[in-house]
Amino acid sequence: MRSCAILFLLGLLVATPSGCGDDVDSPPDTTSISTLDARADTATDMTSSDAETQSDGQAPNDATACDADPSDSSFLSLWSADFASGQVMDPEEDDTGDGDYTYPAGVPAGSVDLRSFSLAYSATSQTLSLSIGLRAITDHTRVGVLLLDETGFKQGAYDWTVGGTEIRAPLWNGHGVNMILADPDSMLFDFNATHPNPTSERRPDNVIYVHHDPTQWLGDLGASTALSDLKRLYVTKKNVDQVPTLEVTVPAADVAPYLDTKTPKLYVLVYAYLVIDDRASPRRMEYGAYEVTEAENANSEWWADCDAYDVAFVDGNQAALLTVRGNGTQSPETDEAVHLTRVGEGVLEITTSP
Ligand SMILES: [Ca+2]
Numbered sequence: 141m142r143s144c145a146i147l148f149l150l151g152l153l154v155a156t157p158s159g160c161g162d163d164v165d166s167p168p169d170t171t172s173i174s175t176l177d178a179r180a181d182t183a184t185d186m187t188s189s190d191a192e193t194q195s196d197g198q199a200p201n202d203a204t205a206c207d208a209d210p211s212d213s214s215f216l217s218l219w220s221a222d223f224a225s226g227q228v229m230d231p232e233e234d235d236t237g238d239g240d241y242t243y244p245a246g247v248p249a250g251s252v253d254l255r256s257f258s259l260a261y262s263a264t265s266q267t268l269s270l271s272i273g274l275r276a277i278t279d280h281t282r283v284g285v286l287l288l289d290e291t292g293f294k295q296g297a298y299d300w301t302v303g304g305t306e307i308r309a310p311l312w313n314g315h316g317v318n319m320i321l322a323d324p325d326s327m328l329f330d331f332n333a334t335h336p337n338p339t340s341e342r343r344p345d346n347v348i349y350v351h352h353d354p355t356q357w358l359g360d361l362g363a364s365t366a367l368s369d370l371k372r373l374y375v376t377k378k379n380v381d382q383v384p385t386l387e388v389t390v391p392a393a394d395v396a397p398y399l400d401t402k403t404p405k406l407y408v409l410v411y412a413y414l415v416i417d418d419r420a421s422p423r424r425m426e427y428g429a430y431e432v433t434e435a436e437n438a439n440s441e442w443w444a445d446c447d448a449y450d451v452a453f454v455d456g457n458q459a460a461l462l463t464v465r466g467n468g469t470q471s472p473e474t475d476e477a478v479h480l481t482r483v484g485e486g487v488l489e490i491t492t493s494p
């Protein structure tokens with residue numbers, strides 16, 4: 141069966157017509173075969189929706205993918221050697237945002253309490269394996285993972301992360317990818333991508349976002365804005381040493397077009413936030429994340445308050461890092477926002493070269 145699958149996929153590769161998205165998405169060598177084969181082995185029947193989102197009023201386009209030169213073979217170069225983060229632990233019960241966040245009613249304890257993280261790249265299988273442990277993984281659990289290349293990290297400028305949490309990261313457009321991970325069996329899987337919330341951008345789960353502004357995710361033919369065109373991440377939920385864990389294996393060929401794999405460092409951000417089903421008050425799910433209000437955050441009440449309850453890779457005082465001292469009179473684009481731009485302050489640095 142396996143050799144038949146490989147022959148079939150070889151046939152597909154030969155028969156694939158040329159085009160921007162194809163060139164971007166399909167490496168030119170045997171990488172494609174192993175990647176596609178792995179994908180075929182792990183694929184499960186996932187649902188997708190057919191609505192479409194436009195976050196900024198611009199016409200849908202594949203400009204990001206097409207503007208890059210797919211004829212440049214270095215464009216699709218993958219990391220050449222194995223690397224790994226090791227197991228990085230996160231404190232238990234620090235899922236309190238700026239120190240006093242509480243969960244909205246009905247959300248089980250620990251739903252966004254990060255416990256562990258690991259990332260490993262295999263040059264043999266050309267895949268990135270991610271594993272994220274939490275105190276609990278429930279319908280409400282969402283984890284954002286941002287991978288940045290060294291250039292993006294060193295630019296120092298900041299950009300929004302996907303997920304409506306008001307976290308600012310180093311500018312990742314063209315230098316990184318952002319993933320939103322969820323239990324695919326969650327009753328709220330894709331909730332905010334499919335429910336008719338006119339006030340909110342829609343954010344599909346278990347997808348690689350390849351561009352932030354305008355929002356684009358990885359579709360079958362490259363960067364896309366159509367919810368009918370989602371290349372799914374096949375996330376699984378497991379218990380690892382009694383810790384509920386989300387695991388996903390990402391083909392390197394899926395992310396390599398969107399970040400530089402030649403720089404010797406990879407930078408990672410991980411943040412956890414909630415989704416709830418509150419169709420009577422859709423504004424509480426703005427931009428794909430539960431909007432923390434005064435009921436859950438007595439310290440202040442401003443939309444710019446961070447909506448991530450827990451972040452990883454904080455060596456110091458997480459509550460201080462996540463505190464926003466805004467008074468609503470200044471733009472959070474300036475200095476009144478949570479910035480995760482420094483190693484040890486919400487950012488993990490991984491060495492990717494031997
Ligand atoms: Ca934690």
Ligand SMILES: [Ca+2]
Pocket residue numbers: 305306431432442443444445446447
């Ligand atoms: Ca907020």
Ligand SMILES: [Ca+2]
Pocket residue numbers: 230231234254450451452453454458
């Ligand atoms: Ca933490």
